[in-house]
Amino acid sequence: MFDLGARSVIEKLLPVVDNFERGLGSIGPDQKVDESFANGMDMVYKQLLKLFEDLGVQAIETEGKEFDPNLHNAVMHVDDEKYGENMIAQEFQKGYKYKDTVIRHSMVQVAN
Amino acid sequence: MGKIIGIDLGTTNSCVAVMEGGKPVVIANTEGVRTTPSVVAFTKTGERLVGEPAKRQAVTNAEKTISSIKRKMGTDYKVQIDDKKYSPQEISAMILQKMKADAENYLGEKVTEAVITVPAYFNDAQRQATKDAGKIAGLDVKRIINEPTAAALAYGLDNEKEQTLQQPATTSSAVMTLMQRSHSGCSTNSRRTKA
Helix, strand or coil: CHHHHHHHHHHHHHHHHHHHHHHHHCCCCCCCCCHHHHHHHHHHHHHHHHHHHHHCEEECCCCCCECCCCCEEEEEEECCCCCCCCEEEEEEECCEEECCEEEECEEEEEEC | CCCEEEEEECCCEEEEEEEECCEEEEECCCCCCCCEECEEEECCCCCEEECHHHHHCHHHCHHHEEECHHHHCCCCCCEEECCEEECHHHHHHHHHHHHHHHHHHHHCCCCCEEEEEECCCCCHHHHHHHHHHHHHCCCEEEEEEEHHHHHHHHHHCCCCCCEEEECCCCCCEEEEEEEEEECCEEEEEEEEEEC
């Protein structure tokens, strides 16, 4: 029961992680950003990831993996010879596992 | 004697409940959700998926994913998957099997009996098909009851109001039911609008 409780809290924190990634990803090389500020943001983000890791929260791997409906949620399909049968072509949103359960399925595009 | 489960076999979602201490309790599925998508899929690897996983792979395996099979109940429609043909009863049975398994998981005992709800407008053939689906799933269907009646029972068991207009929150059709309660019993009158 306690595990389930933690689960629902973690679920609500995931969008924060997503937004950290979006924010940090928007810093381009030609953009004028205070470097110490950017580093600080990065450190807070890493701290959050470390905390998740310690709690048993894991990101679901998608790159180069075969699509698995137990872990991934297919929202798009593409025919592309570059990829093998039923392989993940692109990830739209990161998914997370907590201990043995999936908190959020990764949102993906599946090839062939 | 084992417990009897109540199954709402819906067009888009299905739900299972059991009486506990005189009150109906909805049973969450293995994924922890109270409703299970009425979707069945056969993967490229030959595996059969029911519910959430089937829905998650629907866009990438559209030809072998079956949804809204309830619309075909009572007809001689067949779904062709590879070289096998499935009747709507068989597909519905796969959904019922999943509901049954989830209920067994929750109760920790075998379940052999069930009550299944159908829309009030279902004809004899559609009702019989639903019964058959239960049989295929290994369930002795004790009763087929009308969805508005089931809702009225759930609502009206301990409600004293004389007249109630109810509109269930459904995903695929809209039914309005007027429920009237008198000293001699309870009556329901439903009208449907196709969504």
